[in-house]
Amino acid sequence: MSHLQTLLAETPYLAYSYAYPHKSAYRPFARPLPLRQIWEPEDRTDLSLYLHLPFCEYRCGFCNLFTLSNPEDDLAAQYLQQLRIEARQVRDQLPDFHFSQLAIGGGTPTYLEPDELAQLFDILQRELNTSPAQFPCSLEASPATLTAEKVALIHDQGIDRLSLGIQSFDEQEALSIGRPQKRREIVEALELVRNVGIPTLNLDLIYGADGQTVDSFRDSLQQALAFQPEELYLYPLYVRPLTGLGRKPQQWDDHRLTLYRAGRDFLFERGYTQHSLRMFRRTDAIQPHDTQYCCQTDGMIGLGCGARSYTSRIHYSSEYAVGRSGVAAIIAHYLEQEPESFASAHYGVELDREEQQRRFLIMSLLQTTGLSRDFYSRTFGGDVLNHFPDLRELEEYGLARITADTIILTPAGLERSDTIGPWLYSEQVLQRMETFQCH
Known part of the structure; x- marks a missing residue:
């Protein structure tokens, strides 16, 4: 049984893949x-x-x-x-x-x-x-x-x-x-x-x-x-x-x-x-602005304690916690920082080439417009199916349609987004998430 088969036998709701890698x-x-x-x-x-x-x-x-x-x-x-x-x-x-x-x-x-x-x-x-x-x-x-x-x-x-x-x-x-x-x-x-x-x-x-x-x-x-x-x-x-x-x-x-x-x-x-x-x-709602921002390739500057910033290679933020005491301690540390400390990043993760590719893949595939194979190729210099051949399993299980131009989740695949996202996480990221000490 493949890893995807194993995951599909469980709840569809493994993890919300709104960002990759997660702060943990x-x-x-x-x-x-x-x-x-x-x-x-x-x-x-x-x-x-x-x-x-x-x-x-x-x-x-x-x-x-x-x-x-x-x-x-x-x-x-x-x-x-x-x-x-x-x-x-x-x-x-x-x-x-x-x-x-x-x-x-x-x-x-x-x-x-x-x-x-x-x-x-x-x-x-x-x-x-x-x-x-x-x-x-x-x-x-x-x-x-x-x-x-x-x-x-x-x-x-x-x-x-x-x-x-x-x-x-x-x-x-x-x-x-x-x-x-x-x-x-x-x-x-x-x-x-x-x-x-x-x-x-x-x-x-x-x-x-x-x-x-x-x-x-x-x-x-x-x-x-x-x-x-x-x-x-x-x-x-x-x-x-x-x-x-x-x-x-x-x-x-x-x-x-x-x-x-x-x-x-x-x-x-x-x-x-x-x-x-x-x-x-x-359907009839008018977008008030036309923006060219693309979360797969463009960066973000986050300000404030808890904000995430990312370039193509470096993601950084303040530390992360959920419990009240942990959050309060991180905010207290933020308030104590000297101005010059904000000129550098102190906490985050560095993405190698493969992690950058995974992020692009996840952020694209989990949208109804799917992944443009040409956009991926122009960004990373190769076909996504060569870099991630296991993607063909999605088509085998009726979860995606793969054409020469795109990979798009079917309705059955879209409702499994919170399974497919974690399935695409690297072993390194999964290990870091599992060993994270959350307070």
Whole structure:
């Protein structure tokens, strides 16, 4: 039995391959790597900029992101001061960057008070000569943290995409996954966003909660569609170590595949197209910007504790943790750093040629547009099937269609994205992830 056969016999939900390698494969560098040295050989004309705000009003039971719930009163203010210093240092090291898109995430950026949000945008303008109105800009939010003042500020800054974490319109379902929220808060937040006219509204929903049924999932989707979101992300529930749900001894009934299929078909019937296992976009929705950014080949500069940066060869960030004490310690260390420390990368991973190829393959294949064999060949100087001959197994099992031009997952393959992604991880990366000590 091949390795793929073995994996296909297990749950379809092995790991969410949103980035490769995962941060759990990062380690301290033997010596600090100067940013100028890292970025000197890179094309800096189409970079993505990411700002991380690691604060939330509470930590959801399923969350393994780098965030601290209910921080001390002045911690956010201290954080913004240090973020400004970091941004200034990065600008001085890389004065000739050009951004093609901006994302502000966390955590929950809208946890910040209005004056703090204004400071965040001031950092972009003063330190990076950048404004959200210049290119596609997405900001993450939660219903409980949105107010009319914050939404107006976000709109006035030119942010054209707001991503709202809903998870479920059913209060009991949300509570079962460690997210105490009221439906009234959700509706009020959505009305605020729609009334102000932000061009793209994305809603995140989760399937697989204890007690959730096909009917209740469809009901949440129906309530979401009442606000005509341009995008929806449907996330399978993962119960991970050190999260609230991961600490409970409860056994979970894994009916996620059934729920996924029901949700997918529901959205298809209502005019949405699928772009990945998780992402659905309304067919008639107009993209507010045309961007040439390509995550397979273009780099990203991440600012803030918990942000990831990557070039073609070096991925780096602050250290990673999930538990409160570990996250708090990493944030405290970030706040203590001297300005010159931000001129170098201290923690991350170096990708050799094969790892670069794997990343390109994974980031391409798990999209509905699939992998362009010509694009891969022009990037790496060889055919992807020669470099990764095991890909032909995907066609044997009906998981992909391979032509002279592309490799595209079938519907059966797409719903196995969280199996196919980990199947393509290298042994070296898997070993580093397995031996990572998460706190």
